[in-house]
Amino acid sequence: MKNLYFLLLFFLTVNYTIAQGYTFGIVHNSDYNFSVVAIPDFDVTDSDLSDVGFTLMLPEGDANLENLTQFNARTWDLTEVTAIQLTGLGIGDGTRDAFVLVLPPGQTILSHTTGNPITLLTFDISNMPTTGQMELLPNDDPIAIGLSGAANSFYNSNIDNTTTQDYFAGFEMGQESYSFSTLSTETLEKGIDYVSLYPNPTSETFSVSSNVEIETIEIYDVLGKNVLTSSKSKTIEIRHLDTGLYLLKIKTASGNITKKLVVE
Numbered sequence: 288m289k290n291l292y293f294l295l296l297f298f299l300t301v302n303y304t305i306a307q308g309y310t311f312g313i314v315h316n317s318d319y320n321f322s323v324v325a326i327p328d329f330d331v332t333d334s335d336l337s338d339v340g341f342t343l344m345l346p347e348g349d350a351n352l353e354n355l356t357q358f359n360a361r362t363w364d365l366t367e368v369t370a371i372q373l374t375g376l377g378i379g380d381g382t383r384d385a386f387v388l389v390l391p392p393g394q395t396i397l398s399h400t401t402g403n404p405i406t407l408l409t410f411d412i413s414n415m416p417t418t419g420q421m422e423l424l425p426n427d428d429p430i431a432i433g434l435s436g437a438a439n440s441f442y443n444s445n446i447d448n449t450t451t452q453d454y455f456a457g458f459e460m461g462q463e464s465y466s467f468s469t470l471s472t473e474t475l476e477k478g479i480d481y482v483s484l485y486p487n488p489t490s491e492t493f494s495v496s497s498n499v500e501i502e503t504i505e506i507y508d509v510l511g512k513n514v515l516t517s518s519k520s521k522t523i524e525i526r527h528l529d530t531g532l533y534l535l536k537i538k539t540a541s542g543n544i545t546k547k548l549v550v551e
Contacts (some may be wrong), residue, residue: 308456309442311341311423313465314404315509319412321421323388324404325442326459332398335445339407340389342431342438346419346467347382356409359395363388363408368434378433382419385430387438397444420511422464465511482537488549495520500540506548507534525550 309325316322323341343352347370355363366387373379388408399405412421424431426439442455482497495501497520504523506515509532517523528550535546 307446308454310456310459311440312459312462313421313423315465315511319415320409321412321465322409323407325407326402326404327399328401328456330400331446334397336395336397337443337451338390338392339442341440342424343386343388344383344422344424345386346416347384349414350416351413352386353411353413358390358407361390361393361395363390373430376433378430385424385438416467418467420464420466423458461512462510482544482546484546484548488551489525490551491526492522492524493548494522495537497539502538502540505536507536
C-alpha cells in the first residue's frame with residue numbers, strides 16, 4: 288500500500304510538471320502597434336529565462352516589423368524569410384512572409400502569477416496593410432517543418448533551480464492571429480463628426496446617430512475578431528459581449544468611419 292502511495296505521488300508530480308507552461312498570443316495595442324505576450328499557467332518566483340523564439344507571418348509584400356522593443360535590456364534577433372524565398376525552398380504558397388524572432392540565450396530573472404501576461408515584444412507594422420492577417424506560426428505548420436525547426440516557437444527557462452527546459456505550451460486561444468481588415472476602414476473622425484454612439488459606455492444596448500444612411504456596422508474586439516455585424520443603427524444589443532474596448536467599423540453612404548465603444 289505504501290509503494291502504491293508513492294507511485295501515485297510520483298505520477299501526480301510528473302503530470303503537474305508537464306502541465307506547467309507558457310502560451311503565446313498577439314495583443315493589439317493601437318493602430319498598427321502590437322505586442323506578443325507569454326501567458327503562464329502557474330505561479331513562480333525567480334525563474335531564470337534563457338531564450339525565447341517565435342515566428343510571425345504577414346501578408347506577402349512591403350509590410351515589415353519596426354521599432355522592436357527590448358526585453359529586459361536584451362535585444363531580439365529578427366530574420367525575414369520572404370514568400371519568394373520560401374517558395375524557392377519548396378515551402379509556403381507564396382502569400383506570406385515569415386519574420387523569425389529570437390531572444391538569444393542570456394539570463395533574465397522573472398517572477399509571475401498564473402494568467403498574468405508577460406510582454407515579450409512590442410512592435411509596429413509598417414506600410415499599414417489593410418488585408419490579410421498576422422499570425423503566429425505553429426510548430427507543426429509545413430513552413431516551420433520545412434525550415435527544420437529554425438522558425439519554431441520555444442520558451443527555454445529554468446523555473447525550479449534544476450535544469451533549463453522548453454516550456455512553450457502552444458498559442459493562447461483567440462490570440463493566434465489578427466485580421467488587418469479591422470484597421471482597413473477609412474477613418475474620417477479627424478474632419479467629420481456626423482456619426483455618434485449613445486450611450487457610450489454601455490452595458491446592454493447602444494444606437495448610432497448619423498445624418499447619412501448607415502449600411503452596416505461591424506464590431507471587432509481588441510484581438511481583431513469580428514464579434515457582431517448589424518444592418519440596423521438603433522438599439523443594437525451587446526449584452527453577450529465581455530466588458531472592454533471594441534472597435535466599430537461603420538459603413539455609410541458617404542464613406543466609412545471607425546468609432547470606439549466601451550462595454551461595461
